[in-house]
Structures are given as structure tokens and as C-alpha cells.
Amino acid sequence: MSNRVSVQLFGITREIVGTSALTLDLPKTGQVGELLSNLKEQYPALTGLRSLLVAVNGEYAELNQPLHPNDEIALIPPVSGG
Amino acid sequence: MVSITTEPIDMNAAYQHVSTDAAGAITFFFGTVRDNTQNRPVERLEYEAYDRMALAKMQEIADEAGQRWDVRKYAIIHRKGNLAIGDIAVLIAVATPHRADAFDACRYIIDTLKQQVPIWKKEIFEDGQVWVDAHP
Numbered sequence: 001m002s003n004r005v006s007v008q009l010f011g012i013t014r015e016i017v018g019t020s021a022l023t024l025d026l027p028k029t030g031q032v033g034e035l036l037s038n039l040k041e042q043y044p045a046l047t048g049l050r051s052l053l054v055a056v057n058g059e060y061a062e063l064n065q066p067l068h069p070n071d072e073i074a075l076i077p078p079v080s081g082g
Numbered sequence: 083m084v085s086i087t088t089e090p091i092d093m094n095a096a097y098q099h100v101s102t103d104a105a106g107a108i109t110f111f112f113g114t115v116r117d118n119t120q121n122r123p124v125e126r127l128e129y130e131a132y133d134r135m136a137l138a139k140m141q142e143i144a145d146e147a148g149q150r151w152d153v154r155k156y157a158i159i160h161r162k163g164n165l166a167i168g169d170i171a172v173l174i175a176v177a178t179p180h181r182a183d184a185f186d187a188c189r190y191i192i193d194t195l196k197q198q199v200p201i202w203k204k205e206i207f208e209d210g211q212v213w214v215d216a217h218p
Binding site for chain 2: 008010011012014015048049050055058059072074076077078079080081082
């Protein structure tokens with residue numbers, strides 16, 4: 001079974017990372033918070049954003065939420081619709 | 083109805099959608115592309131959406147408005163892609179029996195959309211571009 005997850009990127013996070021989707025190894029804890037801190041380490045410009053949330057399967061996720069290989073994960077930089 | 087479209091928003095179609103004999107009031111809000119940000123001239127905007135989640139959040143907001151006020155019909159339409167000055171970026175339409183609910187529900191929907199719905203806009207200036215509100 002794969003322990004990889006894919007992460008969708010939008011707006012400024014897409015520009016910082018340079019792609020609209022990443023495939024990553026699930027972090028050791030399997031939690032949202034570790035995935036986010038790994039990404040911030042790899043792409044330091046992400047730490048300069050006003051906020052950076054993670055959505056899992058279309059819902060805003062808590063940092064301690066567990067991740068699963070088939071989850072639809074997305075980084076959500078500050079929204080600015082309207 | 084909620085939708086995200088790359089086409090120009092059709093306000094007449096939205097009016098037809100929310101028009102109902104049960105309504106004594108219909109409010110419309112149009113969010114339009116302004117030609118400047120703090121006096122810096124804007125050339126155009128680019129909008130991007132996480133469509134699946136954005137539509138789900140728009141529906142949640144509409145459902146919540148329906149819990150709080152006597153909303154009989156509504157339309158929430160957001161455009162994405164390249165928009166020019168004066169284009170409609172978002173349309174909110176609410177039909178209720180009485181006007182107070184129509185104003186309040188419309189205000190709630192646009193305010194909450196701006197806080198929660200995963201849509202992003204980039205302002206394109208003559209000499210650069212900025213993702214709005216991305217940085218402190």
C-alpha cells in the first residue's frame with residue numbers, strides 16, 4: 001500500500017512551490033501539522049504568508065488530524081474571493 | 083444555486099432564478115473589479131478557485147443563511163480567470179418575503195464568502211502583481 005499523498009496548491013502557494021500538485025511521503029506522525037511543517041521547511045517562503053491552512057477532503061483541518069493515502073489534501077493560503 | 087464560472091456573470095439569469103411570487107424583496111450584491119488599490123492603478127485581476135471545496139463552502143453559507151433568515155431563493159455566483167476593470171467578480175442574490183431579511187442575508191453571505199471560501203485573487207499592476215492579502 002502506498003504511503004504517499006498528493007497535495008494541491010493554489011494561488012501564491014502554487015507560485016512558491018512552482019507546481020499545482022505535489023506528491024509527498026506521509027509524515028511519521030501521519031498528521032496534518034507535520035506535513036505542514038515539512039512543507040515549510042522545504043519551501044521557506046511559505047512561512048512568510050499571513051496564514052496557511054490545510055484542507056482535507058474539502059474541509060479545513062486541525063493540525064492533529066490524521067492523514068490517509070487517498071485523502072484529497074490542499075494548502076489554503078489567505079483567501080481573497082469576492 | 084451556487085456556481086463558479088469562467089464566463090461573464092449573467093445578472094438577468096440570476097434574477098430569473100431568484101424571482102418568486104413568495105418574495106416581497108430581492109437584494110443583489112455585485113462585487114466588481116475596481117481600477118485601483120490604495121490609489122495604485124490596477125490593470126486587471128486574476129481569480130483562482132479550489133472549485134470542489136469552494137462550491138461546498140458556498141453551499142454551506144447558503145444553507146446557514148437559510149437557517150437564520152427566511153430565504154426563499156438565492157444565487158451565489160463567483161467568476162474565475164482573467165477579469166477586466168468593471169467586470170462582475172461575484173454576484174449574490176437573495177429573495178425573501180420582507181426586505182430586512184433580504185439585506186441581512188445578502189450581507190452575511192458576501193461577508194462569510196470573503197472569509198471562508200477558497201478563492202484567490204491576484205492584482206496585476208503595470209509594474210508587478212500581488213496575491214491579495216497573502217502577506218501580513
